[in-house]
Amino acid sequence: MTLSKVSDSNNYLVLQMSPAWEISADSFFDFCQLNSHLRIERTATGKLVIMSPAGSETGNRNFKLIQQLANWSDRDGSGIGFDSSAGFILPNGATRSPDASWIKLTRWNALSAEQKTKFAPICPDFVVELRSPSDNLKMLQDKMQEYIDNGASLGWLIDRTTRQVYIYSPDSEVKSLDNPQTISGDPVLSGFVLDLAKIW
CATH class of the missing domain: 3.30.200 (Phosphorylase Kinase; domain 1)
Structure with a gap:
């Protein structure tokens, strides 16, 4: 070792x-x-x-992010959301814990009760990583690409330090947005718009 x-x-x-x-x-x-x-x-x-655990300020911003995702998910009803404590076993064998994620109910319900109680063998449909000031950007970018390569339909890497958002999706180049006020999850998360004023 x-x-x-x-x-x-x-x-x-x-x-x-x-x-x-x-x-x-x-x-x-x-x-x-x-x-x-x-x-x-x-x-x-x-x-x-x-x-190590995230700093308190980053934890608060992640809470605000999850709050918005959870509120939308409850209204929409087509999927289930997760916070940063949830782990998932990806098809490539990696076990990852995004800062926030969401899975369609049809895919989640196909898992057994036992699979749901541990690290579920599934890649979320949507993932978010919120970069804290001490996080290595390249490491997070590699992780985002790994999610996409393993079946995620949409991923957001939010860099609070530079106020940039990197948008990942299959079969397209990574898009970078400078200091956006909102981000739309359409069409993967129909009608979900993240208000970044609560995150910045």
């Missing part, structure tokens, strides 16, 4: 586990529950990425 730092801020640590130690999906879930004070993800190659 090797340990390496992957950002200058010391907010990310990577543990190289494989091939010395192969950890099952169930064991990884249990490991994350035992260390619930940390955010832990697993890459497609089996590396464990350990992150």
